[in-house]
Amino acid sequence: MRKLIFIFLILSLAMTALADRERVFTVGVRAFNGVQESYRSWSPTLLYLEQNQNKYSFYLMPVFGFEQMRKLLETGQIDFVITQPAEAVILHEKYGSRIILTLLREYSGRTVSYFSSAMFTRAERDDIKDFDDMKGKTLAAIDPEGFGAYWMILKELRDAGLKEGKDFNMVFTGTQDKVVESVLEGRADAGTVRSGILEKMAKNGHIDLKNIKVINSVTDGLPLLHSTKLYPEWAFSAGKDVSEETVNEVQNILTNIPQDAQVLKESGYAGWILPVSYISVYDIMKDLKKGLYEEQPMLGFSDWPFYMKILVPILIIWVIILGYVGFSIYRK
Incomplete structure (x- = not known):
């Protein structure tokens, strides 16, 4: 209220x-x-x-x-x-x-102009210690377009030789709080949120950090739990x-x-x-083929009716033009 x-x-x-x-x-x-x-x-x-x-x-x-x-x-x-x-x-x-x-x-x-991503699991999960251990597991993230809450970790997993949908499964929850909930309640093996979310939820009394284990924990200029390099x-x-x-x-x-x-x-x-x-944002999109560098899907069978509506009139016009030119040459 x-x-x-x-x-x-x-x-x-x-x-x-x-x-x-x-x-x-x-x-x-x-x-x-x-x-x-x-x-x-x-x-x-x-x-x-x-x-x-x-x-x-x-x-x-x-x-x-x-x-x-x-x-x-x-x-x-x-x-x-x-x-x-x-x-x-x-x-x-x-x-x-x-x-x-x-x-x-x-x-x-400390005042900072950059952030990172934290990949985490439940503290008792001894089978998940590094990115390599995600093979065959399920990762929770906020959204397919999430940057700090998905793409940053996705790059690390791909660099480790793992491919989403092939080596590990994805589940998208819509909010970062729900990512954390899905991991703690066992619906996902691990999750990814932007740096600072875990600490904020702990401060607000929503989680206990003793129940969380951060995977590939990084120590650098960012005084937060995180697993990746820093981005603006x-x-x-x-x-x-x-x-x-x-x-x-x-x-x-x-x-x-x-x-x-x-x-x-x-x-x-x-x-x-x-x-x-x-520039590092451009780089990660290029590496992942996301955003600006997203690959366009191949033309599927279901797309042909749409393109035929465009191609057929063009072909008819070309046939008429070629027919007219051919007839003119024949008359000469």
């Missing part, structure tokens, strides 16, 4: 602000953990943008899949996008959006029709949030910086 009241207050404040602004910008946010979590995490950021300038209002729109995000951006129904790095890169390359900011998070007093954090992108003046204003406001600002406490992140390099 408190969450619903909070969302209602946020929307009421936003609607009140619309009347005094010269333009409303819609911000599409990837809602991996549902509508309520999207509003809780990102509404404070949009309110902060409104409070620190008097020209624009910002309306939050939770988006549930890449295709929906693509269509909204392509048709101009959203102006800005906050999403995971692979999706941000694809939208940039295919639909002209620009990555203008990279998210910062703080863990154990979520991106804030602007659509191709957003002016440079507006982009600069958004960048200036969000990169200068004071460390003690309420927006950071409410949203649970540490700030924003100008965009870091996303």
Whole structure:
């Protein structure tokens, strides 16, 4: 009930602000953990943008899949996008959006602009100690398009010589909480979530980390349980029709949030910086043949009726043309 009241207050404040602004910008946010979590995490950021300038209002729109995000951006129904790095890169390359900011998070007093993926199993599973041990097992992940909660681990498994669907099975749960539940309840042998999720669930009392074992645990600059190399954090992108003046204003406001600002406490992140390099995101998509480098399926028998509707008229026209040319030559 408190969450619903909070969302209602946020929307009421936003609607009140619309009347005094010269333009409303819609911000599409990837809602991996549902509508309520999207509003809780990102509404404070949009309110902060409104409070620190008097020209624009910002309306939050939770988006549930890449295709929906693509269509909204392509048709101009959203102006800005906050999403995971692979999706941000694809939208940039295919639909002209620009990555203008990279998210910062703080863990154990350390501010970072990158994250990883944790692959885990139940603590008593002595048969799963490394990626190689996943042969013949079932892995739970959030979504086939998940970056930190699927693709990162998929790359490690493929590098270990394992192929999804052949050497191990996949099950997709829709949320990262459900990934963890499916492993702890024995419906999957192992699971993968973005770094920080296990610690967050433990802090909230949903799980006990003593019941979890992280596979291929990595020790580097990220003070969280994780199993892969590091990749750049979520991106804030602007659509191709957003002016440079507006982009600069958004960048200036969000990169200068004071460390003690309420927006950071409410949203649970540490700030924003100008965009870091996303080249490693291109690399993983190329290695996996996902996203920008996804292989197109071969033409199937079921596709022929569609293509015949196109090819038959073209062939008829060519026959008419060739017949006319042949007849003209014959007459001469």
